[in-house]
Amino acid sequence: xxxxxxxxxxxxxxxxxxxxxxxxxxxxxxxxxxxxxxxxxxxxxxxxxxxxxxxxxxxxxxxxxxxxxxxxxxxxxxxxxxxxxxxxxxxxxxxxxxxxxxxxxxxxxxxxxxxxxxxxxxxxxxxxxxxxxxxxxxxxxxxxxxxxxxxxxxxxxxxxxxxxxxxxxxxxxxxxxxxxxxxxxxxxxxxxxxxxxxxxxxxxxxxxxxxxxxxxxxxxxxxxxxxxxxxxxxxxxxxxxxxxxxxxxxxxxxxxxxxxxxxxxxxxxxxxxxxxxxxxxxxxxxxxxxxxxxxxxxxxxxxxxxxxxxxxxxxxxxxxxxxxxxxxxxxxxxxxxxxxxxxxxxxxxxxxxxxxxxxxxxxxxxx
Numbered sequence: 001x002x003x004x005x006x007x008x009x010x011x012x013x014x015x016x017x018x019x020x021x022x023x024x025x026x027x028x029x030x031x032x033x034x035x036x037x038x039x040x041x042x043x044x045x046x047x048x049x050x051x052x053x054x055x056x057x058x059x060x061x062x063x064x065x066x067x068x069x070x071x072x073x074x075x076x077x078x079x080x081x082x083x084x085x086x087x088x089x090x091x092x093x094x095x096x097x098x099x100x101x102x103x104x105x106x107x108x109x110x111x112x113x114x115x116x117x118x119x120x121x122x123x124x125x126x127x128x129x130x131x132x133x134x135x136x137x138x139x140x141x142x143x144x145x146x147x148x149x150x151x152x153x154x155x156x157x158x159x160x161x162x163x164x165x166x167x168x169x170x171x172x173x174x175x176x177x178x179x180x181x182x183x184x185x186x187x188x189x190x191x192x193x194x195x196x197x198x199x200x201x202x203x204x205x206x207x208x209x210x211x212x213x214x215x216x217x218x219x220x221x222x223x224x225x226x227x228x229x230x231x232x233x234x235x236x237x238x239x240x241x242x243x244x245x246x247x248x249x250x251x252x253x254x255x256x257x258x259x260x261x262x263x264x265x266x267x268x269x270x271x272x273x274x275x276x277x278x279x280x281x282x283x284x285x286x287x288x289x290x291x292x293x294x295x296x297x298x299x300x301x302x303x304x305x306x307x308x309x310x311x312x313x314x315x316x317x318x319x320x321x322x323x324x325x326x327x328x329x330x331x332x333x334x335x336x337x338x339x340x341x342x343x344x345x346x347x348x349x350x351x352x353x354x355x356x357x358x359x360x361x362x363x364x365x366x367x
Contacts (some may be wrong), residue, residue, distance in 0.1 A: 237279035
């Protein structure tokens with residue numbers, strides 16, 4: 001149905017102002033409509049355009065709206081208007097933001113993170129208009145849901161801010177409601193590394209009672225791989241047993257670079273059953289990012305005697321401390337742990353209470 005006859009002809013208004021718009025109204029109901037950007041119609045946002053480009057942009061937007069009305073578009077079905085500016089229900093923007101995220105050059109991990117937090121926003125605030133999502137309500141929601149851990153609270157807040165930044169950048173919102181919320185003071189929890197005897201006993205226990213966690217731990221300790229991202233996504237074809245190497249492609253590593261790691265005999269022996277598996281088989285199956293942490297919580301924490309703050313990740317920390325005590329070579333540890341800088345590695349070791357002056361008595365001159 002052609003709905004163009006029900007509306008006045010769309011025109012560009014205030015083209016020389018800071019916020020031009022396309023204006024039209026419903027002849028019967030007198031409802032006024034102001035469209036400030038063409039994002040809902042598949043056009044790019046208006047930000048960053050020069051004055052000449054802006055004029056062409058809004059004339060094009062005017063033509064697009066005219067065509068949409070001639071094709072039967074009912075703006076009241078998609079946009080909830082007032083006389084000042086159009087606004088949207090967040091639920092209406094669900095697919096549009098996901099489509100935008102998919103088109104970005106973000107990493108796969110960051111895309112998944114943005115989509116997950118976007119789904120959480122929709123679950124709580126999906127029926128609200130973009131103009132009704134305010135700092136006060138978001139602050140109350142964050143405190144209620146994430147009050148137990150300040151570090152988690154700050155991480156979640158940062159991810160929500162990223163999502164709302166996208167909405168602002170696409171023209172759906174005027175400002176980011178997260179910006180006015182302050183971070184909480186996070187108290188650093190020092191990860192406790194295992195002593196040599198503790199580690200041997202733990203490995204013996206895991207080998208007997210939980211082979212999966214044993215294999216994860218063995219890889220963490222001998223290769224410095226991270227459990228929840230890199231080890232979780234390992235495939236059989238990454239293991240080159242003939243050359244005794246583990247070669248991980250860039251898209252499967254945290255820093256996006258290919259990693260080549262020499263394999264110790266203990267690892268080769270433990271994973272020798274790979275000969276019976278297809279090359280694209282996931283070593284630990286297609287498990288979710290929290291699988292190992294959850295399994296550790298159920299099978300080890302509260303069952304096996306651990307000191308406070310000893311976790312699955314402490315095995316990787318233990319490897320770093322052990323290597324530093326053996327070599328005093330921070331640059332080597334940085335390379336093996338794939339840290340972005342020496343400063344990151346030094347902070348990492350300090351957090352483990354690892355003394356790093358590297359000076360011993362035999363370095364001093366003697367008579």
